[in-house]
Every structure is written in C-alpha cells, then in structure tokens.
Amino acid sequence: MQVTYLDAFSAWADFRTLVDTTVQEGGLRNIAEVGAGANPLFSAAFAESIDGSYHLIDSSAEELRKAGPGYIIHVLDIQKDISSLDQQFDLIIAQMTLEHISDPKSFFENVHQLLRPGGKVCLFFASVTSLPMLVNKFLPDSLSRRILLKIQPFRQNEKHGKFTAFYRWCFGPTRNNIRNFENAGFGVDRYTGYFGHSYYERFPLLNLLEKKKTAWLLKHPQPGLCTYGQVVLSKK
Ligand SMILES: C[S@@+](CC[C@H](N)C(=O)[O-])C[C@H]1O[C@@H](n2cnc3c(N)ncnc32)[C@H](O)[C@@H]1O
Numbered sequence: 001m002q003v004t005y006l007d008a009f010s011a012w013a014d015f016r017t018l019v020d021t022t023v024q025e026g027g028l029r030n031i032a033e034v035g036a037g038a039n040p041l042f043s044a045a046f047a048e049s050i051d052g053s054y055h056l057i058d059s060s061a062e063e064l065r066k067a068g069p070g071y072i073i074h075v076l077d078i079q080k081d082i083s084s085l086d087q088q089f090d091l092i093i094a095q096m097t098l099e100h101i102s103d104p105k106s107f108f109e110n111v112h113q114l115l116r117p118g119g120k121v122c123l124f125f126a127s128v129t130s131l132p133m134l135v136n137k138f139l140p141d142s143l144s145r146r147i148l149l150k151i152q153p154f155r156q157n158e159k160h161g162k163f164t165a166f167y168r169w170c171f172g173p174t175r176n177n178i179r180n181f182e183n184a185g186f187g188v189d190r191y192t193g194y195f196g197h198s199y200y201e202r203f204p205l206l207n208l209l210e211k212k213k214t215a216w217l218l219k220h221p222q223p224g225l226c227t228y229g230q231v232v233l234s235k236k
Contacts, residue, residue, distance in 0.1 A: 001188045003173045005221040007214055008194040011228050015124040016041065018190075019093055022120055022232055028090035031055070032114065034078050035097025037063035044070030055089070079106040088116040098125040104169040108184035112235060121186065121233040127226050128167035136165055172226025186233035193226035 006014065019041060022028065029052030033040055036056040040047075047054035048070065058064045059077040067073075074085055079101060092111050101107045111121060126133055135147065145162050171177040172193030181188050196214035200206040217225060 001178070002190045004190070004192045005172075005218060005226075006192055006194055007218065008196040008198070008227050011124070011194045011230070014192070015095060015122070015230055018192075018230055018232065019091075019122050022122055023091060026090065026120055028120065029053070030087075030089045031091045031093065032057055032089045033093040033095070034058075034111070035094055035100065036067065038066035039095075040067050040071065041093055041095055044068060047071060052090075057085070078110050079103045082110045082114065085114065087114075089114055089119060090116060091120045091122065093122045095124045096126065098123055099128075099165045099167050099170050100163045101168065102166050104180070105184065108181075108186070112185045115235040117235060119235045120189075121231070121235075123229070123231045123233070125170045125229055126165075126167070127170050127172060127229055129171065129225050129227070133165070133167060133227070137167055170229065172223040172229050174223045177229075181231065181233055185236050187236055188231065189234055190230075190232040192230040193221065193223055194228035194230070195221075195226060197227045 023031070029050070031042075031052065032055040033042075034057045037058050037060065040054075040056055042054055044067075053072065055072045055074060056064060056067060057074045057076060057078060059075065061075045064071075064073045064075065076082060076084060092115060094111075098104070098107070115121070128134060128137055139147070141162070141164060169177060169180050173191040178188055178191065195217040196210060200210045
C-alpha cells in the first residue's frame with residue numbers, strides 16, 4: 001500500500017489524474033460512477049468515445065437529470081437491492097459520495113458484488129476531522145446550509161446541492177479506516193490523505209492560519225486530521 005500526504009489545493013485535479021492512471025494501468029473498460037449525480041467525472045462525449053462503457057448510478061433521478069443527456073443511468077440506492085443491475089464493472093468511482101452513505105457495510109458489499117474479480121474502486125471523500133465538516137455533521141441541515149451559502153455562494157447553483165452527510169469510513173489513512181476497507185473484502189493499493197481546506201479563502205486571517213497548519217501537517221502527517229481522502233482499492 002502506498003500512503004501519501006498532500007495539500008488539498010490540488011485534490012480535485014489529482015482525483016481525475018488518479019482515475020485516468022488507474023484506468024490506463026489496468027486497461028479498465030467498463031466503469032460505473034456511484035453517486036455521480038449532477039457532476040459525473042467524465043463528460044457524455046468522452047464516455048461515448050471510450051472502448052467500453054460508463055454507467056452513472058445515483059439514488060436521485062433529479063440529480064442525474066442535471067448531469068445532462070447522453071449517459072447510461074441507473075436510479076438506485078447503492079445501499080439497498082441492486083439486483084436490477086445484472087452486470088459487473090472493471091472500475092467503480094465514487095467522488096464525494098461516501099460521506100452521504102449511512103450504512104458503509106452495505107455500500108461496500110454492493111460495490112464488491114458489482115466488481116469483476118480484481119476490479120478497482122477509486123474513492124474521493126471529505127473527512128469529518130476538519131472544522132467545516134464537523135459543523136456540517138453536527139448542525140441541523142437547514143442551518144449548515146445557510147452557513148455554507150455564506151462561505152461558498154456558488155453552492156446556490158443547482159449542480160452544487162447539499163446532501164445529508166454521515167462521514168462514516170471517511171478518514172485519512174488511519175489504521176481503523178484501512179481495516180474497514182480490508183474487512184469489506186478489498187486490498188488497499190493507494191491511500192492519499194489531504195490537509196487544508198479552501199473554506200477559509202474569504203477570511204484572510206483564518207486562511208493564513210489554515211495554510212500554516214497545513215504546512216505543519218505536511219511535515220508531521222497526522223492521518224486523523226486529514227480533510228480529504230483518496231483511495232484506490234482492489235477487489236480481493
Ligand atoms: C455531494 S453529491 C456528489 C455528486 C458528484 N459525485 C460530485 O462530485 O459533484 C452526492 C451524490 O450522492 C448521491 N447519493 C447519496 N446517497 C446515495 C445512495 N445511497 N445511493 C446512490 N447515490 C447516493 C446523491 O443523490 C448525490 O447525487
């Protein structure tokens with residue numbers, strides 16, 4: 001297992017690179033994105049051009065509608081009955097979805113079932129160990145939404161909705177979280193823990209302190225204090 005710690009500044013671009021590299025290295029052709037919602041990682045044009053298939057899975061038909069036309073879509077709750085999906089994939093992607101899963105055991109059981117032997121999973125999730133996420137977890141949704149819109153007004157955009165978050169199994173590369181993935185039937189190939197958060201950009205002093213904290217954590221990594229995690233798993 002390769003464990004790395006990075007500044008969260010590049011996390012979004014890094015995830016796209018991580019998925020592209022995983023696809024290329026493994027020659028993966030059939031891909032599903034769980035919780036793709038309004039913002040699938042790949043465009044419909046790109047999905048059509050690949051030698052394989054790209055399926056979007058989401059419990060919300062409304063969110064999938066926002067993704068636009070041209071995708072193969074499946075409206076289903078990944079924690080429940082997935083028998084309507086009678087196929088297996090080489091790769092399952094979940095970006096900003098694991099946080100919203102109340103029952104990660106069922107989630108990973110179904111992900112495991114949807115993968116062919118040796119298939120891969122690429123996860124990108126926010127971790128509950130940062131202050132903005134703690135606020136999001138513990139304040140009522142209506143209040144945390146009002147605070148979020150003050151800090152990130154772009155979230156008003158219909159493609160950046162807010163969903164109830166549980167943050168279960170959403171930690172940096174802690175021993176416990178690695179064990180969670182292993183006990184669910186996966187090998188952990190890569191685990192990147194990110195430090196820092198852009199939530200403070202509108203508050204110069206807080207932002208400066210956040211940058212200083214990030215620089216310190218990059219020198220002295222604490223897996224329990226990561227703001228995001230990116231993980232590549234292999235089905236055992
Ligand atoms: C924060 S959005 C992330 C959307 C997109 N992946 C992105 O990065 O912008 C979370 C998505 O997960 C979906 N979701 C939440 N729980 C789900 C479940 N149990 N099964 C399938 N999708 C789920 C939501 O409907 C929503 O579209």
